[in-house]
Amino acid sequence: MKTRSLIAEALWRSAPEDLHPTLAPYPTAHQLTTLTHALLTTPASAAAEAADAAAPVGSADALTLADRVAAEIALGQLRLRTSGHLSRPHPAALPADGPAHGLLLRWAHPGVVAAARTASGAVLVVRGRHLPVSDGLDFSALEQATRSTQPFTLAGLAERLPDGLDADRRSALARRLYLLGAVTAA
16 A cells, blocks of 8 residues: 555645644545545635635635645636647747737737636736736726737727726737737738
């Protein structure tokens, strides 16, 4: 039963101090499942549990291990879905500088941009790449815009970004979307 002792060692090392039971070298299956259940359902820090009001709802400390794993799996699926093919484009295939002023652009394919919430904060997943953004912004209009076939300019794209961003950050984010290959020349 070499496997059981390896599992017990991994569980013992990953358990917080207050969950450290005294496990025998070859614990029973019940002891292993009890510890596993506690690790998966207990928030990352005991302090977050004690001060529920102090921890934001989406903070990494307030999430259980199971929630963090589920969020990472969902983020991995978004990477695949937004890339439009099995692997994301090679950096050499992406544009090196912004589009010419007034150039008409279009979305690379429908659903090329998706907003996600991870344990570390909000991100836009653009063709399989992460683009960190400010928390609390609603990118649903941008996600809907990716389904449009109407051409637009970089300035038009910047206008579609959330109102919570100032004009400079909107322009920078629109340019970054272009550089990551979310939009191409029409």
